[in-house]
Amino acid sequence: MSLTLTEVEHIAELARLELTDEEKEHYRQQLSAILDYAARLQMVNTSQTLPTASVLPARSVLRPDIPAPSLDVKDLLSNAPQSEDDQFRVPPILEQEP
Amino acid sequence: MSSLVGISVRQALTALNDGECSSQELTRACLERIDHLEPELHAFITRTSESALQAAFEADQRRHNWRQSQPPLPALLGLPIAVKDVLALKGVRCTCGSKILENFIPPFTSTAVQRLLDAGVVVVGKTNTDEFAMGSSTENSGYGATHNPWDLERVPGGSSGGSAAAVASGMVPAALGTDTGGSVRQPASFCGLTGLKPTYGRVSRYGLVAYGSSLDSLGVLAHSAEDTALLFNVMAGYDPLDATSMNLPVPEIHLNSGDLKGLRVGVPHEYFIEGIQPEVEQAVRQAIELLHSLGAEVKPVSLPHTEFALPVYYLIAPAEASANLARYDGVRFGMRQPADNLMDIFFKSRGKGFGAEVKRRIMLGTYALSAGYYDAYYGQAQKVRTLIKADFEQTFQSVDVVAAPVAPSTAFRLGEHSDDPLAMYLEDVFTLPANLAGVPGLAFPVGFDSKGLPVGMQLMGMHFREELLFRVAHAYQQVTDWHMKRPELG
DSSP states (O other), X not given: OOOOHHHHHHHHHHTTOOOOHHHHHHHHHHHHHHXXXXXXXXXXXXXXXXXXXXXXXXXXXXXXXXXXXXXXXHHHHXXXXXXXXXXXXXXXXXXXXX | OOOOTTOOHHHHHHHXXXXXXXXXXXXXXXHHHXXXXXXXXXXXXXXXXXXXXXXXXXXXXXXXXXXXXXXXXXXXXXXXXXEETTBOBTTBOOOTTXXXXXXXXXXXXXXXXXXXXXXXXXXXXXXXXXXXXXXXXXXXXXXXXXXXXXXXXXXXXXXXXXXXXXXXXXXXXXXXXXXXXXXXXXXXHXXXXXXXXXOTXXXXXXXXXXXXXXXXXXXXXXXXXXXXXXXXXXXXXXXXTOTTSOOOOOOOOOOOOOOOTTOEEEEEGGGSOTTSOHHXXXXXXXXXXXXHHTTOEEEEEOOTXXXXXXXXXXXXHHHHHHHHGGGOSSSSSSOOOOOSSHHHHXXXXXXXXXXXXXXXXXXXXXXXXXXXXXXXXXXXHHHXXXXXXXXXXXXXXXXXXXXXXXXXXXOOBTTTTTTOHHXXXXXXXXXXXXXXXXXXXXXXXXXXXXXXXXXXXXEXXXXXOHHHHHHHHHHHHHHOOXXXXXXXXX
């Protein structure tokens, strides 16, 4: 199978990746080759098979509801590109009205 | 001791306990070795020499006090190790081999590393890795490639290639690695080491930066099965901070018996396919023959869905990666590219911060999960995964362990697969099934090819039966000396 450039651009959009034109063409070819290879999975009859999401026995995991100290706010914010008043700072999320 | 370079974990602990050397002497010998060989090998991303010397000083103090009053002594007191740079160590930058985390300082320590620190280890640095552990050669690092100590023109394997090169070259007696599709076992094989991928759920992954969450495991690279077990003993066991860690007892590992009577070893013909390097097959078959001579019963088995492990893995792992790596958005940590609005920050930071292989896998995973393709790709891969897991369950009804090559060939040249991702993925063909089934795998050296490169064999066993794999490999290493060989380096 061969992906189109439009499909590659759509995937990049979903994945929030800015790609150069060169990268798009490169990935178009490489992803097409990998998906071609993956197509052999269609040969396997799985009509009676359930999917495996985890190899562990299915179980609920709950932790005891006991208060405990959390990580240090200053340590956490020290990794932020921008912070202010113990919060992460980002540019406006909503477009401003003209 | 004549030389502290290249010694095993067991030798190091014996020397420390007998007072033949101090942790400071041992640590300094490691740091000097790193200084000497790092320009050629590039095994490390970040070195922690100062804190290592401080930790070694404290270990020596503690041992000194112990000599006075004999309080319980931690199991690995004063032992220098290296840690793959995908594991959090509080206060020491953790890059994951990615430029997007170039300045990331973890605010906490991973459970496995903390358990080792509590047992007295000295961390000398964070080792090189393929970016976010995605690769089989350590060439995909944002900080340059690592070289194989057995041949500097060749890759050490990956993604735990920095840890493998560090141990094989005598920079440290042991190092931590992670294995999502073979990233401990394949570099162990390429560098002549013993490497454990534990059962999924056996070792806590709290503080391990996530790649493929249903597959990631955290293991050890060292010279021998005994050395590997010494670290595994400390790391293994339930951790409430990791919801996938299993609350099961970890049996004590006894490695004294050299007799393998009663052991049933399965040899799956699907792992001896056309295209495998003849010298690899020969060395592995000889090793199996040796297990037989030690009393094991050897019989052919079949894992019929092996050929599908590669396409299954390269849909499931990228799908999980595309979700896990969504967190790198330039907001709370990691690189942020300047932009006027939030959406552009996402696109530009991720486009610029991730390397080529990571972007490729995010794209592949996003596609496999996207509307209209989910059932055909991701859904079908999950179903075939069930069949791969069932192959193992079936096989372990008639044998105790499965023996197979780790990789189809010995270490390849740097750059050999650099623009052919599919050829690179094929390197993982024998290691992926264990991750998909969640079973433990132990790789260890069983010979050399005509180019002088190490050949590795792996044993796979039932869930949570690591101790059996250690026992078999230890029995093998009692009567062979492949694990004692060291590369000739300046």
